[in-house]
Amino acid sequence: MTKRIILIITMIAVFAAFASAQQITRFAVVDTTVVYQTYFRESAAVRNYESMKAEFQTEITRLTDELKALQVKKIEAQKENDAAKVQRLEGEITKKASYLTEYTRAKNIKLEDMKKRIESSDDFYELMYNTIARIAESDGYSMVLSLQQADAVLWYSTSVDITEKVINEISAQR
Template sequence: MNRKMMALALVVFIGAAFNAAAQQITRVAVVDLQKIYLTYYKDSQSVRAIEEDRLRNQQEIQRLSEEIRSLEAQRQALERSGDYEAARQLATQMIEKIQFLNDFTRIKQHELDERMRTLSETNTFVRTLYQTIQGVAEAEGYSLVLSSRNSDLVVLWFSSMVDITDKVIQELMEQ
């Protein structure tokens, strides 16, 4: 009898542990903002302009990074050939370019953040979009919503079951 009580208590304890673990699962959703912007093309013009600027900034950052990598390769080649003075000059150039790249990245990111903040405070479409995303996510039980196309955020895998883009569009149409 004592063994049965211990076994039953163990089963209840394990069941409670699994139940507690199941309640702590975070549900994540993704939204394709580009699809929403295309669906609401006229309303999203200011957001798309910011996204285009962000893309141009990324391209410039990539170009500057390639220049720095090229200078590093040249510097290493000069050191291997024994031309240490030219290698030192290239190293100085690299330091200047790296500093410029860091400043450029910081300034451009600040500009984009500020534009997006201002837009989210003044643009009715943006406010409505984010309120709708929040409403759909809360109604569906999601605790985190990610942009599925944001190049700054790498999503390695997601199920189409968590994509709430169409539901957000539907909610926006009903408003």
């Protein structure tokens, strides 16, 4: 009787080992850029960034318009052969063009810094990776690949794309 029980247990163990060796690996893909853009589109930090960007662009447009107006005045002064006025306008144009260049450079640096701070939000990445892990485990995926690693994903079926699930779950947690 004990030999029979040992034989049955051994057969069950062998069968279980064989069955686990036959497990099919399932892959999923996620477009982290789409998740990022969707998540942050409505955040206060991004709204602040977009507002500041628009404000800077308005100021740059205003300064550019002033430069154009001065250039028109300079052309008119040249037509009138008013050398003193042409010289004065050239000085103003040079001064304003220099200011515009410096203003644009400084504001672009500021915007780039803001963008980097938004993009490097550890809280977001922790939330995203935890969400991806939860979806992968619940849907039976053994590996999730990022579409941003172009050399890693040569082809994929949209049926394994979990991007929308990640976005929906992150949105539900907000």
